[in-house]
Amino acid sequence: MKPSELNVLVIDENRIRAAIIEEGLRGAGYDRVTVIDEMHGLARRIAELNPDVIVIDLENPNRDMLESIFQLSRAVQRPIAMFVDKSDEASIEAAVEAGVSAYIVDGLRQERVRPILKMAISRFNAFSRLNRELEETRGELENRKVIDRAKGLLMRSRGLSEEEAYALLRRTAMNQNRKIAEIAQSLVTAASLLDPGAKE
Amino acid sequence: MTTRHAITAGFVPLLDSALLVVAKEKGFAEAEGVDLTLVRERSWASIRDRLAVSHFDVAHILGPMPIACNLGLSAPAPKMIVPMALGLGGNAVTVSAALWRAMAGEGAKDDLDARGNGAALRRAIGRRRGEPLRFGVVHPYSGHNYELRYWLAASGIDPDRDIEIVVLPPPDMGDALAQGLIDGYCAGEPWNTFGVLERGGHLATVKAAIWKSSPEKVLGVNARWAESHPEALAALLVALHRASLWCARPENHGELAQLLARPAYVGRDAALLLPALSGTLPVGGGIVRQVGDFFVPHAKAATFPWKSHALWFYTQMVRWGQIAHTAGHRRIAAQTYRPDVYRAALTALGVAMPSASAKVEGALTVETPVGSSGALTLGPDGFFDGGRFDPDDVDAYIEMQAARRSGD
Numbered sequence: 001m002k003p004s005e006l007n008v009l010v011i012d013e014n015r016i017r018a019a020i021i022e023e024g025l026r027g028a029g030y031d032r033v034t035v036i037d038e039m040h041g042l043a044r045r046i047a048e049l050n051p052d053v054i055v056i057d058l059e060n061p062n063r064d065m066l067e068s069i070f071q072l073s074r075a076v077q078r079p080i081a082m083f084v085d086k087s088d089e090a091s092i093e094a095a096v097e098a099g100v101s102a103y104i105v106d107g108l109r110q111e112r113v114r115p116i117l118k119m120a121i122s123r124f125n126a127f128s129r130l131n132r133e134l135e136e137t138r139g140e141l142e143n144r145k146v147i148d149r150a151k152g153l154l155m156r157s158r159g160l161s162e163e164e165a166y167a168l169l170r171r172t173a174m175n176q177n178r179k180i181a182e183i184a185q186s187l188v189t190a191a192s193l194l195d196p197g198a199k200e
Numbered sequence: 201m202t203t204r205h206a207i208t209a210g211f212v213p214l215l216d217s218a219l220l221v222v223a224k225e226k227g228f229a230e231a232e233g234v235d236l237t238l239v240r241e242r243s244w245a246s247i248r249d250r251l252a253v254s255h256f257d258v259a260h261i262l263g264p265m266p267i268a269c270n271l272g273l274s275a276p277a278p279k280m281i282v283p284m285a286l287g288l289g290g291n292a293v294t295v296s297a298a299l300w301r302a303m304a305g306e307g308a309k310d311d312l313d314a315r316g317n318g319a320a321l322r323r324a325i326g327r328r329r330g331e332p333l334r335f336g337v338v339h340p341y342s343g344h345n346y347e348l349r350y351w352l353a354a355s356g357i358d359p360d361r362d363i364e365i366v367v368l369p370p371p372d373m374g375d376a377l378a379q380g381l382i383d384g385y386c387a388g389e390p391w392n393t394f395g396v397l398e399r400g401g402h403l404a405t406v407k408a409a410i411w412k413s414s415p416e417k418v419l420g421v422n423a424r425w426a427e428s429h430p431e432a433l434a435a436l437l438v439a440l441h442r443a444s445l446w447c448a449r450p451e452n453h454g455e456l457a458q459l460l461a462r463p464a465y466v467g468r469d470a471a472l473l474l475p476a477l478s479g480t481l482p483v484g485g486g487i488v489r490q491v492g493d494f495f496v497p498h499a500k501a502a503t504f505p506w507k508s509h510a511l512w513f514y515t516q517m518v519r520w521g522q523i524a525h526t527a528g529h530r531r532i533a534a535q536t537y538r539p540d541v542y543r544a545a546l547t548a549l550g551v552a553m554p555s556a557s558a559k560v561e562g563a564l565t566v567e568t569p570v571g572s573s574g575a576l577t578l579g580p581d582g583f584f585d586g587g588r589f590d591p592d593d594v595d596a597y598i599e600m601q602a603a604r605r606s607g608d
Contacts, residue, residue, distance in 0.1 A: 058249065061242035061369040067274065068340045068367035071522070093253045101249060 006108075007032045008116060009051035013039070013060065017127045021055065024123045028115065043069045053113055054103040055120045058096060070103065091117060098124040143181035150184035153191050205432035206235045210247045210259035213240055213466040214370065215389035215476050216417045217260045218456060218497060219286050221465050222443040223436075231442075232435040240464070242369065244339050245274075251422050252278050257429070258436065260286060261420035264513040267536045268341040271523055279423035282510070283541035284437055286417040287444070288502045290476060290495035291344055291407035292392040293351070295384035296377050299324070299333065300402035300484065310487045314409040314584035318355030321404065325362055336368040336376060336385035343407070343416050346516040348386040351410045353605070354585040359520075374399035388416070389476035389495070390468050397472065402484030408493050411561075413500050413581040415509035418537075426541070437545035441503060448498035453477040500567075500578050501554050503542075508558035508591040510537040515594060519601045530594055552576035562588040 008030055012018035018035045025033045034049055036042070039062045046054075046069060056063060091114065095101065098121045104113050147169065154165035169187075173180045207229075211217040220238060223229045229236035239256065241247050244265060250256045266280035295303065306327075308320035325333060337345040349359040359365055368376055373385045374395040384404065385395070395401035407414060419440065426433050446452055457470040457477060466473060475481050479494045496502045514533035518525040539557040546553065552575035564579025583589075589597055 058246055059242060061371075063243045063245035064339045064369065065367040067245055071340050089253075096249055096253045096255065101245070 005032065006030060006052045006112065006116070007049065008034070009046070009049055009054045010035045011037075011039075011042075011054060011056040011060065011066070013037050014057070017057070017124070020127050021120055021123045024119050025116065028119055030116065039065070042066065052105045052108055053116055055116070056101055056103075057124075058099045058101045063101065066103075091121075094121050099128070100124050143184075146181055146188055147184045150187045153187060203431065203435075204233050204235060205429070205435055206237070207257050207432055207436055208237045208239060208255065210239050210241050210250055210256040212242070212244065212247065212260060212370075213468075214260075214417075215460065215466065215473055215495065216287050216290050217465065218447050218460060219440050219443045219503075220260055221459060222446055222456065223439040225459055226443065226446055228439040228442040228446070229436070232439045234432070234435050234439055236436070236439070238464075244342075247420075248274065251280065251420060254422060254425065256422070257425045257432075258419055258421045260417055262339055262342045263415045263418045263509065264341040264343065264346065264517070265339070266418070266420045267510055267513055267533045268517065268522075270532050270536050271517075271529055273517070273523060274341065280420050280536065281423045281426055281541070282418045282505050282537045283421060283426070283433065283545070284419040284440060285415055285503050285505050285509070286419055286440075287447075287498075288413050288415060288496040288500065289406075289408045289493060290416050291347065291386055291388050292481070293348060293384060293386045293404045293406070294373075294377065294392045294395040294401040295404045296380070296382075297400045297402060297484075298380075299383045300404070302327070303404065308404070310483050310485070310489065312403060312405050312409050312481075312483065312489055312491065314351055314405040315355075317404050318351055318357070318584075321352075322356045325357060333363045333383040334381070335363055335365050336373050336382045336387070337365055338370050338387055339367060340522065341517070343414070343513075344386040344388070346513065346520075347407055347410050347414065349516070349520060351405065351584070354583075354587070358605075374401065377401050390466065390472040393472050393475045393482060394468070396482050396484050403481065403489075406481070406491055406494060408491055409584060411581070411583050412493065413496065413502075413579060415506070415513070418505065433541070434545035437542065438549065441546055441549070441551065444498040444503050448496075450478070501576060504554055505537040505539050505542055506554075506558060507534050507537050507539065508561050508589065510534055511558070511591045511594055512561055512589050515589070515598050515601070518598050519605075525595075525598050534591075554578070558591040560588060560590050562586075 008025055010018050010021050010033060015037050018037055022033050022035050036045060056066065095117060100120045102117050102120065150169060151162055151165040154160050154168060155162060160168065169180050169183055173183045209220055211220055224236045224238055244262055247259045247261055248265065248269060251259050266282050268274050269280050302324040303317065303320040306320040306323035308317045335348060337348055339345065352359045357363065366382065370387045370391045373387050373391050376382045377385065377395055378399040392403060396403060421433065447456060453474065457473040460466045460473050461468060461470040476495050479491045481489050481491055481494060483489050510533050514530060517523045523529060543553060554570060561581055562583045564581045566580055567577045568579050569577050
């Protein structure tokens with residue numbers, strides 16, 4: 001059996017992350033990858049697929065169920081949790097850190113599984129990074145919107161130009177050691193309190 | 201207090217995480233110099249894994265799970281010890297409205313009686329055609345699994361042949377019941393109260409009726425951490441002891457329910473948490489029953505890690521085919537629970553505690569004063585079928601249970 005012939009099952013309720021892992025594994029030459037994002041009927045699916053390696057996100061609340069399926073099933077080869085090789089504590093820690101857990105059919109040699117685990121860890125980390133960046137971008141967009149509204153308020157109520165309004169916000173933020181977006185938010189909130197009907 | 205101890209504890213959002221939550225929120229940890237960080241997890245597997253890689257130093261964990269880990273049953277993780285229990289009881293068996301109707305037709309009553317309602321369930325199963333009934337539990341190595349199986353087996357129901365037992369996350373139990381995916385479940389709180397009040401379920405019986413004063417969650421500790429941080433562990437045990445006293449006071453139940461209801465902890469309405477604390481349980485159909493010892497956080501040496509509890513869990517692992525019985529396995533099970541660590545930490549407080557490390561389970565039929573001070577009472581600790589477990593004669597108990605199984 002070549003490494004690529006290992007039968008890998010990815011269980012993840014997050015379809016995007018599952019797709020990222022699947023793509024990574026296929027790119028590395030693992031052709032037999034199955035993705036499951038639906039927990040219902042899991043026992044039957046595992047019996048049908050008879051995977052050599054199962055990758056699942058650590059936070060999945062169904063892991064207790066998954067482990068009980070391994071315990072009960074006499075039909076499939078019994079997979080065991082990845083905490084097998086104590087000499088490999090560093091990679092186990094990296095996996096838990098990244099939020100991956102893996103189950104490996106008993107008897108399968110560690111070095112055949114390690115590349116899969118490594119791939120899953122790096123893809124999980126990449127996904128988290130992507131998520132963080134997305135949130136940051138979303139946050140920046142929100143900030144820009146609130147700053148625009150605050151500028152509008154200043155321009156109308158004090159007859160400032162857009163540039164002057166922005167400069168005033170920036171100066172206030174610097175004086176108070178706060179972010180421009182925070183000052184803008186305070187201004188928008190205050191304005192809506194003073195004049196609830198007004199749309200700036 | 202000069203020394204500060206930073207301790208990270210994992211917990212699963214359940215009522216019996218109360219001692220850890222109270223130790224932190226009511227300042228008992230702080231008073232002992234412990235900076236306690238609580239981290240919520242959604243599965244016991246995750247608790248185990250994070251303990252193994254030292255993300256957690258200690259955790260709220262199922263009583264049998266550290267034993268299973270040390271026996272190599274669930275991933276050969278680093279060794280764990282149990283220096284304290286986190287209360288007694290707290291579980292119940294909830295069944296669907298349809299199954300309750302069938303049981304009531306066979307004589308089941310609203311009294312939560314394990315014997316009568318177990319017999320009614322047996323008769324209802326006898327009449328049933330088609331698919332076997334399906335019951336949910338939270339984990340294979342859980343008090344829930346073992347007490348459900350004990351109740352069924354002693355009621356003449358074979359838990360492997362006559363019904364099917366599946367594992368589900370506790371928050372999903374009520375929905376699975378309402379959708380007909382399962383017919384009943386054994387879980388901790390607030391999930392029985394939730395099933396009854398919001399998903400049309402009915403209580404069949406409670407843990408305290410199957411086995412009085414029986415063990416449930418414990419404090420699982422990474423053994424390596426315990427060895428290198430004996431002072432921190434002792435300080436935490438003192439804090440948890442004080443928390444258990446606080447939890448036991450009826451005047452604190454309302455505040456405790458509010459605390460646990462916070463999103464960071466159980467994250468459910470306080471009204472779902474209060475019944476288990478007060479022992480006033482909605483059983484279904486608007487009926488309420490008082491079960492005084494439903495969940496016991498402090499009384500009856502509720503935090504004492506009895507070796508006889510560890511050994512009873514071990515006998516059930518053997519009984520249900522999870523592990524072979526050997527003298528070596530029995531020793532590992534007994535050594536997982538550490539009353540010596542408990543005593544060493546709490547002796548200085550003058551706390552009344554048992555002088556023995558194990559007791560004959562099921563021997564006390566009434567509340568019984570123990571120890572010279574008379575400040576401590578134990579029991580009753582009876583099994584509903586009158587069974588007794590002598591921890592000095594594990595072999596005989598295992599043989600007796602095996603014989604009963606092959607004999608039917």
